Amino acid sequence: xxxxxxxxxxxxxxxxxxxxxxxxxxxxxxxxxxxxxxxxxxxxxxxxxxxxxxxxxxxxxxxxxxxxxxxxxxxxxxxxxxxxxxxxxxxxxxxxxxxxxxxxxxxxxxxxxxxxxxxxxxxxxxxxxxxxxxxxxxxxxxxxxxxxxxxxxxxxxxxxxxxxxxxxxxxxxxxxxxxxxxxxxxxxxxxxxxxxxxxxxxxxxxxxxxxxxxxxxxxxxxxxxxxxxxxxxxxxxxxxxxxxxxxxxxxxxxxxxxxxxxxxxxxxxxxxxxxxxxxxxxxxxxxxxxxxxxxxxxxxxxxxxxxxxxxxxxxxxxxxxxxxxxxxxxxxxxxxxxxxxxxxxxxxxxxxxxxxxxxxxxxxxxxxxxxxxxxxxxxxxxxxxxxxxxxxxxxxxxxxxxxxxxxxxxxxxxxxxxxxxxxxxxxxxxxxxxxxxxxxxxxxxxxxxxxxxxxxxxxxxxxxxxxxxxxxxxxxxxxxxxxxxxxxxxxxxxxxxxxxxxxxxxxxxxxxxxxxxxxxxxxxxxxxxxxxxxxxxxxxxxxxxxxxxxxxxxxxxxxxxxxxxxxxxxxxxxxxxxxxxxxxxxxxxxxxxxxxxxxxxxxxxxxxxxxxxxxxxxxxxxxxxxxxxxxxxxxxxxxxxxxxxxxxxxxxxxxxxxxxxxxxxxxxxxxxxxxxxxxxxxxxxxxxxxxxxxxxxxxxxxxxxxxxxxxxxxxxxxxxxxxxxxxxxxxxxxxxxxxxxxxxxxxxxxxxxxxxxxxxxxxxxxxxxxxxxxxxxxxxxxxxxxxxxxxxxxxxxxxxxxxxxxxxxxxxxxxxxxxxxxxxxxxxxxxxxxxxxxxxxxxxxxxxxxxxxxx
RNA sequence: GCGGGCGUGGUGAAAUUGGUAAACACAAGGGACUUAAAAUCCCUCGGCUUCGGCCUUGCCGGUUCAAGUCCGGCCGCCCGCACCA
Numbered sequence: 001x002x003x004x005x006x007x008x009x010x011x012x013x014x015x016x017x018x019x020x021x022x023x024x025x026x027x028x029x030x031x032x033x034x035x036x037x038x039x040x041x042x043x044x045x046x047x048x049x050x051x052x053x054x055x056x057x058x059x060x061x062x063x064x065x066x067x068x069x070x071x072x073x074x075x076x077x078x079x080x081x082x083x084x085x086x087x088x089x090x091x092x093x094x095x096x097x098x099x100x101x102x103x104x105x106x107x108x109x110x111x112x113x114x115x116x117x118x119x120x121x122x123x124x125x126x127x128x129x130x131x132x133x134x135x136x137x138x139x140x141x142x143x144x145x146x147x148x149x150x151x152x153x154x155x156x157x158x159x160x161x162x163x164x165x166x167x168x169x170x171x172x173x174x175x176x177x178x179x180x181x182x183x184x185x186x187x188x189x190x191x192x193x194x195x196x197x198x199x200x201x202x203x204x205x206x207x208x209x210x211x212x213x214x215x216x217x218x219x220x221x222x223x224x225x226x227x228x229x230x231x232x233x234x235x236x237x238x239x240x241x242x243x244x245x246x247x248x249x250x251x252x253x254x255x256x257x258x259x260x261x262x263x264x265x266x267x268x269x270x271x272x273x274x275x276x277x278x279x280x281x282x283x284x285x286x287x288x289x290x291x292x293x294x295x296x297x298x299x300x301x302x303x304x305x306x307x308x309x310x311x312x313x314x315x316x317x318x319x320x321x322x323x324x325x326x327x328x329x330x331x332x333x334x335x336x337x338x339x340x341x342x343x344x345x346x347x348x349x350x351x352x353x354x355x356x357x358x359x360x361x362x363x364x365x366x367x368x369x370x371x372x373x374x375x376x377x378x379x380x381x382x383x384x385x386x387x388x389x390x391x392x393x394x395x396x397x398x399x400x401x402x403x404x405x406x407x408x409x410x411x412x413x414x415x416x417x418x419x420x421x422x423x424x425x426x427x428x429x430x431x432x433x434x435x436x437x438x439x440x441x442x443x444x445x446x447x448x449x450x451x452x453x454x455x456x457x458x459x460x461x462x463x464x465x466x467x468x469x470x471x472x473x474x475x476x477x478x479x480x481x482x483x484x485x486x487x488x489x490x491x492x493x494x495x496x497x498x499x500x501x502x503x504x505x506x507x508x509x510x511x512x513x514x515x516x517x518x519x520x521x522x523x524x525x526x527x528x529x530x531x532x533x534x535x536x537x538x539x540x541x542x543x544x545x546x547x548x549x550x551x552x553x554x555x556x557x558x559x560x561x562x563x564x565x566x567x568x569x570x571x572x573x574x575x576x577x578x579x580x581x582x583x584x585x586x587x588x589x590x591x592x593x594x595x596x597x598x599x600x601x602x603x604x605x606x607x608x609x610x611x612x613x614x615x616x617x618x619x620x621x622x623x624x625x626x627x628x629x630x631x632x633x634x635x636x637x638x639x640x641x642x643x644x645x646x647x648x649x650x651x652x653x654x655x656x657x658x659x660x661x662x663x664x665x666x667x668x669x670x671x672x673x674x675x676x677x678x679x680x681x682x683x684x685x686x687x688x689x690x691x692x693x694x695x696x697x698x699x700x701x702x703x704x705x706x707x708x709x710x711x712x713x714x715x716x717x718x719x720x721x722x723x724x725x726x727x728x729x730x731x732x733x734x735x736x737x738x739x740x741x742x743x744x745x746x747x748x749x750x751x752x753x754x755x756x757x758x759x760x761x762x763x764x765x766x767x768x769x770x771x772x773x774x775x776x777x778x779x780x781x782x783x784x785x786x787x788x789x790x791x792x793x794x795x796x797x798x799x800x801x802x803x804x805x806x807x808x809x810x811x812x813x814x815x816x817x818x819x820x821x822x823x824x825x826x827x828x829x830x831x832x833x834x835x836x837x838x839x840x841x842x843x844x845x846x847x848x849x850x851x852x853x854x855x
Numbered sequence: 856g857c858g859g860g861c862g863u864g865g866u867g868a869a870a871u872u873g874g875u876a877a878a879c880a881c882a883a884g885g886g887a888c889u890u891a892a893a894a895u896c897c898c899u900c901g902g903c904u905u906c907g908g909c910c911u912u913g914c915c916g917g918u919u920c921a922a923g924u925c926c927g928g929c930c931g932c933c934c935g936c937a938c939c940a
Binding site for chain 2: 213219261301333340344346539646660664671727730800841846854
């Protein structure tokens with residue numbers, strides 16, 4: 001028996017070889033088909049976690065598989081290196097954010113390299129490096145020149161813990177997405193990306209993303225939130241001269257209107273508040289109200305009667321009261337609505353609270369218009385218009401069109417499309433981010449930093465001792481002369497949202513050394529990313545911003561592309577069981593052992609409660625460090641296990657037993673190859689035609705496995721591929737034990753096994769390729785092709801059914817005739833029993849599959 | 856409320872256009888080898904059974920020669936969004 005496979009030596013050896021030989025370094029080559037594989041780049045938090053291991057293993061399988069199929073594969077890696085944790089570390093530990101970040105990068109780079117990834121490391125960069133962010137500043141100035149970004153004063157989301165503003169997308173259930181702190185509202189002048197100018201395009205192009213998960217597309221569709229309706233202008237009977245402009249999706253219900261309402265932040269409300277203490281108090285109250293789901297659900301509909309009255313556009317003499325209402329949002333439409341209580345639940349609740357009329361104007365089919373009433377539930381379904389003069393009798397859609405036509409003719413409204421999407425707020429009052437390259441001058445206003453002065457580099461001497469924005473506090477950094485008039489002026493002391501950095505990094509990877517943001521030649525060749533892989537948590541944020549960024553870069557002439565990611569795969573989470581001791585404290589898995597079927601503490605033997613299987617998290621202490629697993633079992637074992645059992649898009653459970661199972665398989669493959677090399681003919685020997693039946697059977701199994709595994713890899717069904725490779729290994733082992741397969745066939749079988757596991761276990765397969773006598777690199781070897789003539793079996797197993805129930809099976813020659821198959825089927829004892837004495841009314845024959853007798 | 860998904864053994868799961876449900880693995884149990892252990896190998900492993908078989912994919916119904924798969928109606932769970940007019 002040959003010696004044992006030493007994964008430590010082999011993995012280190014092959015990682016060094018790939019590195020020295022620059023195996024995975026690529027360059028653009030228009031003569032070859034390209035394939036761009038990318039996993040979402042990591043934030044350098046300190047150490048890699050299981051989520052990284054899963055994501056990068058999945059990506060590496062794609063990269064290595066596509067490479068073996070002859071594609072010119074771009075598979076880069078970098079660091080999403082700006083962000084708040086670096087500043088928090090600076091405050092807690094007194095280290096500079098830059099050194100903290102670069103130290104983490106060094107650690108994590110080493111951990112990723114130990115995974116044996118087929119990365120082109122020559123393209124690596126970190127977004128916190130001025131050589132990267134200078135181009136981001138450049139892009140920003142291009143966007144500014146094209147009016148794709150702007151600065152505006154308005155109400156923004158303020159995170160009181162992280163002490164910065166946040167984009168709408170970063171407020172989850174009324175709380176900051178990082179800090180979890182309830183969001184406050186502040187009025188500030190901030191920078192925005194005009195993402196809403198692409199609302200329509202971002203929505204309609206979702207249809208073209210057929211290799212994206214339906215769920216992600218649906219989430220973006222929701223977020224963009226298109227609605228069709230109309231603007232209507234109401235003239236005041238009492239109140240200001242300019243009419244009140246509202247947005248509605250139900251213009252057909254105009255005759256059911258019984259009030260108008262405006263948001264607390266509406267200009268009209270604010271101006272009223274200046275000399276009306278009651279209004280001011282009510283507006284204040286509205287702003288106090290939380291925006292969490294709970295707050296919204298429990299909040300009562302409340303309003304403040306402004307005393308203003310508007311005229312109904314069609315009903316002579318009808319005046320509607322105008323309220324400031326707590327349920328009207330400034331951020332949608334015009335921040336003003338007309339209320340039709342009969343056909344909108346919120347309006348109905350409000351009408352009940354303030355004793356306003358409820359007039360049904362849409363009557364469901366079969367109801368008597370004169371008798372139809374609305375109780376506590378608004379009617380929002382289809383029906384015929386009633387109580388609506390010229391609309392009476394129409395269906396809802398016709399009524400909408402008709403009334404919009406009437407508004408347009410009267411000049412008091414028009415049909416309109418509205419989007420829920422808001423512009424992306426990108427300024428952050430933080431230090432560790434890309435400085436915003438503008439200067440504020442008292443006489444010239446906002447002045448772009450001249451291009452020759454880029455990059456605007458972060459100062460290094462920075463003080464984190466006192467609260468607030470460190471850049472703003474810096475004694476000298478912000479003081480500069482105005483580039484336009486030369487007078488004393490100030491730099492913008494905000495930095496960009498780090499999502500700006502990640503919105504174009506995939507483009508930078510195409511030409512990381514380019515003097516421009518991107519080299520046109522490089523992006524034309526490499527983009528779009530063919531397969532992007534990452535977590536579903538970025539379904540809206542990163543993936544929507546990147547889609548905006550590509551369009552903005554397109555419209556500023558940097559590239560010619562709208563969609564950055566042609567294919568998207570969202571991987572599931574890695575979970576682990578949780579444990580608590582009898583005091584209720586969480587316990588790390590390493591501190592728990594199983595004894596006689598029960599879980600106890602390893603140190604004291606005290607009983608342990610096994611909790612739910614949950615996402616690995618520090619707070620529940622149920623994390624496993626991937627590096628420990630790689631150290632103890634090897635990268636191939638870790639990769640193989642993480643690909644086994646669970647489909648990649650589903651959550652999986654990490655178990656020690658599963659890891660050990662994978663480890664056994666690694667050694668089994670190694671034993672199978674190493675223990676049989678002596679008997680094999682030289683590499684390159686092809687099985688000839690005169691092989692034994694056993695050999696032919698083995699060859700059929702081997703080529704069947706090639707076909708199946710190839711199919712599985714194409715469809716991202718890695719758990720199936722793993723199962724299929726277990727089967728192949730079992731088949732080859734049996735053939736070896738039987739000893740009847742000829743050596744050339746055995747060589748073929750072992751080589752195919754090694755080649756098929758290569759994308760998943762690159763070190764083991766590369767080592768075994770050498771063991772099999774090859775001087776070449778398996779990494780440079782083409783993917784095996786199935787011989788289709790071997791995929792056709794001589795005999796097939798038929799299922800024999802009686803009345804659709806299985807009553808037996810029988811092996812028959814492939815391609816047998818219906819009659820012959822039926823005759824043979826009737827011979828089976830159990831089948832004969834079930835058809836005995838009965839008339840066969842019908843016989844179904846599915847070639848090479850089954851016979852079904854209907855009696 | 857809107858949108859997306861899921862429901863199959865003790866567990867993770869598999870089942871290509873409807874065509875032999877439970878492949879493969881984990882766990883468990885039994886055995887072989889060994890002074891012993893580890894490693895390895897072999898066997899059993901959905902339920903019931905009179906050992907012939909019968910039943911079984913959340914529940915009810917339908918289509919079909921045939922349904923985990925298609926259709927209708929329920930039940931349950933997970934995820935995302937949500938006072939968006």
